[in-house]
Structure formats: structure tokens, C-alpha cells
Amino acid sequence: MSAPHTQRRSGRYSVFAIAREAMRLHSGWGRAWASPEPRSRYQVVIVGAGGHGLATAYYLGKNFGITDVAVIEKGWLGGGNTGRNTTIIRSNYLQDPSAAIYDKALKLYETLSQDLNYNVMFSPRGLIMLAQTEHEKRGYLRTVNANLLQGVATRWVEPAELGRLVPIMNLAGPRYPVLGGLYQERGGTARHDAVAWGYARACSDMGMHIIQNCEVTGVETAGGRVRAVNTAKGRIECDKLAMVVAGHSSVLAGMAGFRLPIESIALQALVSEPIKPCLDVVVMANTVHGYLSQSDKGEMVIGGGTDGFVNYTQRGSWHHVEETVRALIETFPMLSRLKMLRQWGGIVDMTGDRSPILSRTPVEGIFVNCGWGTGGFKAIPGSGWAMAELVAKGTPGPLAAPFGLERFAEGRFIDESVAAGVAH
């Protein structure tokens, strides 16, 4: 049924490939991934070709040898929150289950470019979370201790050292003086699109199908078990279905007849005009709801807090941008002279305890991975790793087990709302 793959695919990327292509005016580069027509049946169907969906597919193939997989995406791959985030990567969480999965992700990020043969531009430039109230300072000192016990290297830095690490910062306040910071030197950023593209290419190489421009419009179940999905390109049967659609998780769950403890909220970010290098770490100022880093192109990449209400438009409210910028210019006065180039929004999937959901569902064969909210880019490799195990075995492994849906019934929350305090 599937159309012949006439498009030439890329081979392995290497310095020799660059040299070879340089000799023939770059005429030989092929497509990074194939665009096949869907078959009528797959062992596993993954809905959503964001980072988490693609990583799930990749580790299904790599760790479990399951390659009869389709990743179905309504838009273009990486066009959801994966391509809209501010790319902060860190693993300095307070609760043990969070530290475990986020640090697994960070460790995988450290070697991801080599693993995927695709440069994801992982940049462990260091990450600082500023304490700007006494309360916040006490909170971060507690996190440093928790991280110590978890084996996640972080340390507390005093204002004097912060001044050297971040020269553009105004430590004195007056409203929010900088009292110190939680420093994770292994934290940093990566190129968001490249993470999605690298996984997509590797999945395609394993023979998996990535089907773009194909919205899933219905889920067919029989006897409490999943049978198929209806899509813009027809009905596709599957043994297992993984819903990995972030802000649209409630919509997909609704198709299968269950509800989730999720609300979909807009989160915005903005970038400035490019300027000369002035900031070589990531700085988060959670009390004032702002965080920034400088991209390789020189733009200041700025994010803030979420908007307040359910919104599926990928456009946020203007006053939240204003609040973010207003707050940041006290601590970073030089920002006040910058022109902002672009501003955009994504629809983030918020849970009550601000922790993700990797879980079986009331329908047998359906698994969900969602609830990453404002902070799931950093988790992509670890989440895919844990989700692949859940889907392959039908039961969660140690990384995913604490994040099941049953934690809400049991009141066993993994409360990161106080620890992180803000979007990122």
C-alpha cells in the first residue's frame, strides 16, 4: 500500500561527508527522513511528533527492537511546544522521582549528538536559579541538599560569585535584590528543532513511519481495548497507542472516553535582536517570573510565567509579556535598551502537582505521556526512554512508575510547583 520511497535519504553525517559534498557543490545531500503513506496497521501508533513522541519511538526501536511503529502528527514534526520552547535543560528538581527522570534525560542529552549522528547543539553552559527573597533562598538551599542526596551535582553560590558569573546582572535590587543562586553547572540548552529532527531521522532509518499533516480524529476501542485510530489519511489499526500530544492530551483522551487531570494553558516566549555575547549561562529568576539565555545567534531568549486560563490558540495575552519584561529589567537593566524581534506562544499541559504523567489509562493498550507543562523540553530523552519501556512491556519501569495516573487517586503527588515556582 505504501508509496515507493523515491526520495533519496541522507547517509551518515561525518566530516568526510561534508568534504565529499563540498567537492560536488552539496548536490548529494538526501532527505533526513522519509515521508511515507501510512499502512493500515502498525504494532504501535504514537500520536504526536513532538520531542516526546519521537523519542518514545526511537527508544522503542533502540532498546526494545520494536520498529513496526508510526508516529502520526497533525502538523509538521516539532511544530508544537518542542519547536516553541526556550530550550532550558536542567535536572535540579526537588523530588526524587523528578530528579531521576530529568537527570536520566540530561545524561542522555550529553551524548545525544553522537548517539543520533545529528548535532543537537547541546550546550552545557551552566544554569543559575536566582534567589530573590529569603523564602526562595531557603527553598534553594533545601534543593541543593536534596540534589546532593540524589547524586545530582548542584551548589549554592553567593552574590559575589554570581556577579562574576553574570556581569550584566544588577545584584542590588532594590525591589528584588539577588541573595544568591542555585547553580547546576551541567545544565544548559540545546537546539530544540534539532532534537526533533535528529530523533525523526534516526526513527526513519529504523524503518518507522513518520506521518505528518495527518490529524488523529478518533480512537476506536472494543471491549475496553484499543483497536484503531481514525486519521485524516484513513483508519489505522494498532495493538498499542501512545498519546503524546502535550496541550491536546485532553482532546485525545476524550476520543477514547476518559478524562485527564490536565489543563491546557498558553505559555509565551520572546527573543530580542541579536547582540554581542554578554551572557554565557542560563539565568532563571523565578520570583519575578522571568528567565533568559543568549542564543548562538546573539538573541536574548526570554520566557516567563503561564497565562491563567484554558486556551488552545497558541497566542497568549499581551500583559504577560509585559510582566515578564518589566520584572527582568530590574535585574538585567541592559535589556531595557533592546528591541524585541518575535514573540510566540505554545499550549502547555498543566497538572496540579506540576509533574508529568507517564501512564497506562482506563483503556487497555492506550498509554499517555503528558503533563510536562512548561518544562518538558529538558526531559525529552529521559521521557522517551521511560515511555518506550512502558509501551513495550505494558508496565512502567522504575523511571515512569511514580508518574502514573493513580497518584491522583492516592493523593501521592510529586509536588514540583513549590520547588520550581515558575515556567521554564
Next chain:
Amino acid sequence: MLTLTCPYCGVAAEETELAPGGEAHLTRHGPGSSDTDFEGYLFARQNPRGVLFERWRHAYGCGKWFLAARDSVTLQVFGAYPAQTTAPPDDLVAAIRAARPGWQPPAAVSAHPDGRTGDDYALNPTPARDTLA
């Protein structure tokens, strides 16, 4: 900017004057209810892509809670009404129906399909309670 007219004081309040309060018309399950009902009340949400009913507080105005109907995709506001009710007023429902043919008000919400009880859905990964897969 989102603007909602407060049904108490009549002020056309801008978003910055209002505090969002989440999904409206939740049935409040308390002591004595089933675990599933209690969980559903506390956590499960419609979170619809389309028409939704939600709670708002006129925080920087009269301070009172009210309810509003809105479309989460177009951000169109259908109307606001006082909070002392368990269902949206009929004329508002009619107005939404006229604007969104085929739309049905959400049925009495239940966290799980098929009317199965909470115990059937124990999703605890420990094998003893492992009723799935």
C-alpha cells in the same frame, strides 16, 4: 485582551482585572463519596477544545465570583452569569447552540467511561492491584 462583563456590577472588566478560577459546574464530592468521584471532582477536567464554562473572580472590582462561557479556540465570549447556579442559563445555552451548531453541553461528567467503578481502574503498578494488562 479578554473582556468579560461582571454580572454583579456590570463592569466590562479586562483580563488584568480578573482572576481565573478554572472549570465551572463541577459537582462537589466530599466525605462519603466514592474514591472515583472524589478524584474526578478534585482533578479530572474537561479542558475542552471549544466551548467551555469557567469560574472567574472580579478581583480588582467587586471581588465576587461569577461564571462565564467562552470558546477556548476562538476566545469568543458567549456571556457571563452569577455563580449561584448549577447549570448555565437556558438563553446562554441557546445562544451557544446558535453560534456552534451541533454543540452539546457537557453531560454529567464522569472520570471514567463505561460506568465502571474506581476499583476496576486501579492503575497502581504494584502487581497486587494490577488489574490492567
